[in-house]
Amino acid sequence: MTENKVKELLRSGGYIADEAIATAVFLALRMEKPILIEGPPGVGKTGLAKTLSQVMDFPLVRLQCYEGIDEGKALYDWEYGKQLLYTQMLRTQLDNQLCGASDLREAVDRLASEESLFFSKNFLVQRPVLRSFLSEKRSVLLIDEIDRSDDEFEALLLECLSDFQVSIPELGVLEANNKPLAILTSNGTRMISDALRRRCLYLYIDYPEMEREVMIVRARFPDLCDELAQQMVGFLRKVRELNLRKPPSVSETLDWAEVLSILHVTNLTPEVVANTVGVISKHQADLKQVTELAAAELG
Amino acid sequence: METVITRFVAELRKEGLRVSPGESLDAVCALAYGGLEGRGQVSSLLRLTLVKNVHDIPIFEKVFNRFFSAAPAGMGIDPDDLLKEAIISMEGEMLGTNPEMINDNMSLAGVDAGLSPNDLKDLQSLKETDLDQLDGSEIEIKLKDYQGAMEAPRPSMRMPQNPVTMAFKDSAGQKRDVTFSQQELDAMQDAVTRMLLRLKKDIRRVKNRENRGKIHVIRTIQKNYRNGMVPFLLELRRKRKQKPRLVVLCDVSFSVSHASKFMLLLLHTLHNRMMDVRSFIFNAELAEITEMLSNSPINAMMKEIDGGKIVNLDDNSDYGKVLLKFKEKYLENLRGRPAVIFLGDARNNYGKTNDWVLEQVRDKAGYMLWLTPEERSLWKRGDCVIETYGAWCDRVEVVKSVEELNAIVEDLFRSIYLEEEHRSMRSVKKVEQEEAYDYREYYTRGGGGAAPALDPEGRTHW
Numbered sequence: 001m002t003e004n005k006v007k008e009l010l011r012s013g014g015y016i017a018d019e020a021i022a023t024a025v026f027l028a029l030r031m032e033k034p035i036l037i038e039g040p041p042g043v044g045k046t047g048l049a050k051t052l053s054q055v056m057d058f059p060l061v062r063l064q065c066y067e068g069i070d071e072g073k074a075l076y077d078w079e080y081g082k083q084l085l086y087t088q089m090l091r092t093q094l095d096n097q098l099c100g101a102s103d104l105r106e107a108v109d110r111l112a113s114e115e116s117l118f119f120s121k122n123f124l125v126q127r128p129v130l131r132s133f134l135s136e137k138r139s140v141l142l143i144d145e146i147d148r149s150d151d152e153f154e155a156l157l158l159e160c161l162s163d164f165q166v167s168i169p170e171l172g173v174l175e176a177n178n179k180p181l182a183i184l185t186s187n188g189t190r191m192i193s194d195a196l197r198r199r200c201l202y203l204y205i206d207y208p209e210m211e212r213e214v215m216i217v218r219a220r221f222p223d224l225c226d227e228l229a230q231q232m233v234g235f236l237r238k239v240r241e242l243n244l245r246k247p248p249s250v251s252e253t254l255d256w257a258e259v260l261s262i263l264h265v266t267n268l269t270p271e272v273v274a275n276t277v278g279v280i281s282k283h284q285a286d287l288k289q290v291t292e293l294a295a296a297e298l299g
Numbered sequence: 300m301e302t303v304i305t306r307f308v309a310e311l312r313k314e315g316l317r318v319s320p321g322e323s324l325d326a327v328c329a330l331a332y333g334g335l336e337g338r339g340q341v342s343s344l345l346r347l348t349l350v351k352n353v354h355d356i357p358i359f360e361k362v363f364n365r366f367f368s369a370a371p372a373g374m375g376i377d378p379d380d381l382l383k384e385a386i387i388s389m390e391g392e393m394l395g396t397n398p399e400m401i402n403d404n405m406s407l408a409g410v411d412a413g414l415s416p417n418d419l420k421d422l423q424s425l426k427e428t429d430l431d432q433l434d435g436s437e438i439e440i441k442l443k444d445y446q447g448a449m450e451a452p453r454p455s456m457r458m459p460q461n462p463v464t465m466a467f468k469d470s471a472g473q474k475r476d477v478t479f480s481q482q483e484l485d486a487m488q489d490a491v492t493r494m495l496l497r498l499k500k501d502i503r504r505v506k507n508r509e510n511r512g513k514i515h516v517i518r519t520i521q522k523n524y525r526n527g528m529v530p531f532l533l534e535l536r537r538k539r540k541q542k543p544r545l546v547v548l549c550d551v552s553f554s555v556s557h558a559s560k561f562m563l564l565l566l567h568t569l570h571n572r573m574m575d576v577r578s579f580i581f582n583a584e585l586a587e588i589t590e591m592l593s594n595s596p597i598n599a600m601m602k603e604i605d606g607g608k609i610v611n612l613d614d615n616s617d618y619g620k621v622l623l624k625f626k627e628k629y630l631e632n633l634r635g636r637p638a639v640i641f642l643g644d645a646r647n648n649y650g651k652t653n654d655w656v657l658e659q660v661r662d663k664a665g666y667m668l669w670l671t672p673e674e675r676s677l678w679k680r681g682d683c684v685i686e687t688y689g690a691w692c693d694r695v696e697v698v699k700s701v702e703e704l705n706a707i708v709e710d711l712f713r714s715i716y717l718e719e720e721h722r723s724m725r726s727v728k729k730v731e732q733e734e735a736y737d738y739r740e741y742y743t744r745g746g747g748g749a750a751p752a753l754d755p756e757g758r759t760h761w
């Protein structure tokens with residue numbers, strides 16, 4: 001497999017990748033290293049993982065990060081309830097086991113020898129990271145918006161991502177059956193530590209060039225006429241230069257394309273922009289600037 | 300090939316990038332897997348493995364162009380050398396890889412892990428074509444590249460985390476410029492981020508203690524539903540989150556403008572991040588800029604302030620009048636015992652001081668801080684009334700640089716939070732005292748009789 005193959009594969013899933021993205025995916029597959037993707041919101045960071053899982057037929061395991069996420073939510077957890085239930089139900093068996101014991105010490109020893117029963121994989125709840133490691137098939141592990149989590153969680157991921165293993169004190173080290181294709185995304189609200197960066201391939205996805213963005217629109221909405229696609233992408237590129245509070249991203253471009261195709265618009269006019277401006281700008285302060293630009297550019 | 304990469308990495312490090320040995324190994328691996336087809340390809344392979352930060356990408360491009368160019372001998376690389384080493388390392392790579400692993404991943408890995416001789420010839424293309432062979436327009440483009448490439452990197456570019464580059468003194472000496480450069484903004488963003496990170500740890504400690512409250516019975520039952528209502532996992536009542544409030548009055552008259560400029564930048568950066576901040580600027584009149592700080596970009600705001608659109612900058616600063624105005628308009632609606640910070644040199648131009656207002660502010664404020672950019676030795680000279688005002692404040696500090704300003708504000712936040720902690724500790728202590736209080740004494744006090752004791756059967760007898 002080469003980068004071009006990766007590119008074609010992604011295209012078959014409706015994702016138009018550029019050189020850097022294709023190379024990163026290719027390398028991640030070959031070197032079995034995670035990719036850390038940064039970039040402005042809405043340029044297709046999460047979309048890349050989704051498309052990859054779809055076109056390569058890897059199951060997608062998604063871990064959405066948030067403040068306060070910990071190993072119980074990300075790696076594994078013990079099922080206390082089930083453990084308790086089993087102890088209750090096995091009480092008679094335990095009694096039988098222990099009734100022959102001559103003294104307390106022996107009873108404790110016997111009980112200890114059975115301890116591993118209660119800390120076995122039966123009672124382990126697999127959370128996303130462990131689930132993707134232990135899955136039958138190679139999977140795509142998407143760790144979304146890692147910048148929302150705390151430093152402690154990032155440190156927790158270091159072992160998982162560099163060696164693809166999880167250490168559980170009661171069980172020992174569980175190694176991955178199939179090393180997943182790990183994709184971490186970040187919106188850059190917080191600096192990710194260098195230790196984590198070192199373990200990843202680093203990919204920065206910026207707003208696409210004109211040509212690629214038109215291709216993205218065309219791939220998603222084939223019935224939209226070419227001139228309109230060109231026109232709207234050109235307009236949105238100008239909007240991005242406006243210094244808005246929330247510049248429109250690729251996802252906004254696609255939303256807008258959908259709206260325009262529903263409304264059967266064939267040519268972009270200031271009125272059309274004024275009517276649909278809510279799709280491309282999401283802040284009240286930005287609305288005015290966008291409509292003014294539309295009047296100046298398209299009028 | 301390793302040697303070439305190592306040399307390239309050394310170049311990158313010289314430019315201030317932090318590249319670890321592990322990353323350079325990755326780069327070698329990546330080249331072995333990805334092949335050496337063309338300049339763009341190699342560039343993107345190296346970038347993916349060696350550069351781990353957006354800000355570093357332009358530096359990488361520059362170093363790459365310089366390193367893999369038709370540079371004078373000794374600086375660049377010898378193609379034969381590169382070929383030979385590439386072959387050796389490819390073989391090494393193939394030997395090094397676990398054959399089973401290759402089989403396992405064959406479907407994904409493809410079969411082109413080894414390079415054909417043709418590919419190796421392509422290594423030549425890593426070198427830029429000789430300038431003499433190009434036509435004019437291309438040479439022009441290349442030359443342009445070189446002009447860019449030869450420029451020495453600015454220290455601030457290399458170390459954006461170093462706020463020393465933006466000390467006040469520099470900007471005060473130079474031509475007065477009200478806007479900030481991107482580097483200054485980045486540096487401030489960075490400094491504030493790190494300040495908040497440090498604070499976060501302390502805050503979390505306090506919060507944890509705050510959480511250690513009573514059990515939230517309903518939530519606990521809900522949480523333990525699957526455990527048959529046996530409360531394995533406790534859910535504690537959380538106390539109301541208290542966001543620290545801050546009120547800042549910033550003098551923007553010419554005499555302190557170099558300091559207030561950075562104060563405003565700090566406020567802008569702080570805004571909405573964790574605090575409830577109300578900001579005012581004043582000269583002879585007072586104006587609230589809270590709305591502006593959160594809504595408009597800093598440079599636009601600075602220009603507006605500098606243009607005198609918000610407060611007239613031609614007047615002499617009049618602290619007495621400003622304080623009166625503050626009392627009339629805003630003092631009533633200060634809530635939640637905010638920390639009040641004044642920034643100014645307290646040079647009142649011999650006007651009325653009206654320092655009795657500060658007494659009232661004191662009543663409302665949890666903490667009062669006065670920041671002045673002037674040396675202590677100058678305080679008694681001329682029209683400076685800082686000692687009168689300072690008497691009402693918890694602290695008076697001299698700030699001369701951004702680091703000092705940041706350190707003081709961090710200190711302030713910490714003390715606000717710690718005060719929170721003291722407050723919560725006080726209530727904990729009160730509860731502990733109450734728990735320690737033996738209510739049985741209530742019945743026996745003054746009665747002279749001993750407290751009822753338990754008899755061995757476990758029955759109380761009176």
